[in-house]
Amino acid sequence: MATSEELLERLDTGLWTYREPLRFFGVEIGRVMVVVRLSGGGLLIHSPAELTPDLRRALAELGDVRFVVPASKLHGHLYMEQYREAYPRAELLAAPGLDHRRTDLDFDGLLGGAPDPRWSADLDQTAFLGHRWLSEIEFYHRPSRTLIIGDICYHVTAEAPFATRAVARLAGMYDRLSVPPDFRITVVNEAAARQSVRRMLGWEFDRVVVGHGSVLESGGREAVREAFDWLL
Template identity: 65%
Template sequence: MLTERADRLWTDEEPLTFFGVELGRIMTVVELSSGGLFVQSPAELTPDLQRALEELGDVRFVAPASKLHGHLYMEQYRAAFPGVELLAAPGLAARRLDLQFDGLLGDTPDPRWSADIDQVAVDGHRWLTEIAYYHRQSGTVILGDVGFHIGPSSPPKTRLVARLLRIYRRISPPIEFRLTIANEDTFRRSIRDVLAWEFDRLIPGHGEIVETGGKQAVADGFDWIL
């Protein structure tokens, strides 16, 4: 269920099929210095997952990557964990009118988690702004749809589609995302902000986790904009 990747860092990898293609999705859990849990891109809260989280600590913050990635099950966490705060990525509040959010995510981390997690708003796309996260202690960057990483362990159909979208064995968004960037300078600056972090591990929104060499993988995957 939860895999420990480093001290105070866990992931949960779940299947996700999109238009018949298995992409997988990854939830990341960080234990904060305060003892609470920061959950990024929450997975469906099954009884087993809820028990696993409760064993780690109190779920304090639940955050998506963007208005499209990592918000589908947020309401389950509000129902299950008293006192949890749901955080909105840019544009998400307008999409999820059924939810009351407790904060808006941007370039600056909240002081309640800034000692453990930094963040950057990856901006410049025509209709999507994504929040990239950096877990300081473990040297880990956490992405969403900006960072696909489809590798050889994926099914044959997924690998074929990934090659067509130029995300096979690369940390990168699909080709259609690249073609709809409205401000290349702003997007380039956002990726350089990510690369300014000292990280080795890279947790993508979909696909395979890069346990080492993540910084070079990001630089290689975004060579088309850098």
């Protein structure tokens, strides 16, 4: 039986990640779930992974699941129904557009550009605007100075499988925090997107946790600035 220390990687006080495999067009890019223990008690789960019995046990060691949030209507909603069933008292929050996509789920609220007072002591948030179809919610975990994002940047490093590294190298995305080319070309309102990046850069983060790829442990703010150089 796996313990929480084996399943969840502790990044900092009150902050863990959990990885599950995910293939995208035949390339293993993996997927990262984030667990935040709020200072008022209770857990916020970001981009929930499949709730296996082991994961459920590991989470129970950390605290009560209170909130379950996705990054966007595309990233991090796949297993929300399992959390609704396992934690009937936890609130499921939708990202913009997800409430229309997942009509099977009865959401308790909609995430926007400002944090809920129930987690604002620990987390700030902003909506990334200006993209054609995606308003991703970006979170800043203040106590650990960590930016938590979904798809706006990938971070493929030596930890990734060979084929993934090869594709990332071809795309010029290897070993650096990078905006995926498909996201970049589907920004329709550059001024709004620029504002979104500037709001993120207003946070004093050092670490970045991406939805796909390795954690960037330090220098995160400069790396985000460089990744969005084309926009700024």
